[in-house]
Amino acid sequence: MTMRIKFYVILTVVLLLVASNVEAKTISRQLVKNGGFENDQSYWEGDGDWREHDDGVIFKAKKGKWYASLWPDENDSIGITQTVKIPKKATSATLVYWYQFSSTDYESVSDDFCTASVNKPNDWWNDYYYQSWDAGSDEPLGWEKVAVELPVEKMRGKKVEIEFYCSNDYAYNSWLDIDNVKLKVKVKK
Numbered sequence: 670m671t672m673r674i675k676f677y678v679i680l681t682v683v684l685l686l687v688a689s690n691v692e693a694k695t696i697s698r699q700l701v702k703n704g705g706f707e708n709d710q711s712y713w714e715g716d717g718d719w720r721e722h723d724d725g726v727i728f729k730a731k732k733g734k735w736y737a738s739l740w741p742d743e744n745d746s747i748g749i750t751q752t753v754k755i756p757k758k759a760t761s762a763t764l765v766y767w768y769q770f771s772s773t774d775y776e777s778v779s780d781d782f783c784t785a786s787v788n789k790p791n792d793w794w795n796d797y798y799y800q801s802w803d804a805g806s807d808e809p810l811g812w813e814k815v816a817v818e819l820p821v822e823k824m825r826g827k828k829v830e831i832e833f834y835c836s837n838d839y840a841y842n843s844w845l846d847i848d849n850v851k852l853k854v855k856v857k858k
C-alpha cells in the first residue's frame with residue numbers, strides 16, 4: 670500500500686469509530702403513555718367517554734382494539750390532552766400519530782374545526798406544533814400518518830401538552846379519530 674492509500678484507510682477507520690461513538694452516546698425514548706388508547710382513558714385528560722371500540726366493520730382502530738374518537742355534539746367541543754416532560758438533554762423530538770378527519774358539514778358558513786397541537790401547558794398561543802382540519806377539507810377516507818419534527822431547542826427541560834381537539838357548530842357533525850400517538854426523543858447520555 671502506498672502512503673496515500675494507508676492514510677485514507679486509517680482516516681476511514683477513525684471516522685467510523687467517531688461516528689459509532691456519537692451514535693452510542695444517544696438513547697431513544699418514547700414519552701407518550703397509552704398512546705394507542707388500549708388501556709381505558711388512562712394518562713389522558715378529557716371529559717366524557719371519547720374512546721371508540723373497533724367493531725371490525727365500520728369503526729376500525731389503526732392498531733389494537735381502541736382509538737380516540739372526538740365527536741362533539743351540536744354547539745359543543747371535545748378535547749383530550751396529555752402532558753409530557755422533554756428531557757433536558759434531548760437532541761430531537763418527533764411527534765407521530767395516526768388520524769382520520771371526517772365531516773358531514775358542507776355548509777359554506779360552517780365553523781367546525783379539529784386540531785392537533787403541542788404547546789406549553791395552558792398556553793395555546795405558543796405552539797410548538799399546530800395542525801387544523803376544517804369542515805369541507807378534502808381529506809381522504811381512512812387512517813393517515815403524521816410524523817413531524819418538533820423544535821426541540823425550545824422544548825428541552827419543559828413540560829409540553831399534546832392536545833387533540835374538535836369543535837362543532839350548531840348542526841352537522843365533524844370529527845377526528847386518533848390512534849398510536851408517540852413522542853419520540855433522542856437524548857444525550
Ligand SMILES: [Ca+2]
Pocket residue numbers: 704705706707730731732733734735736848849
Ligand atoms: Ca389503538
Ligand SMILES: [Ca+2]
Pocket residue numbers: 774779780781837838839840841842843
Ligand atoms: Ca357542524
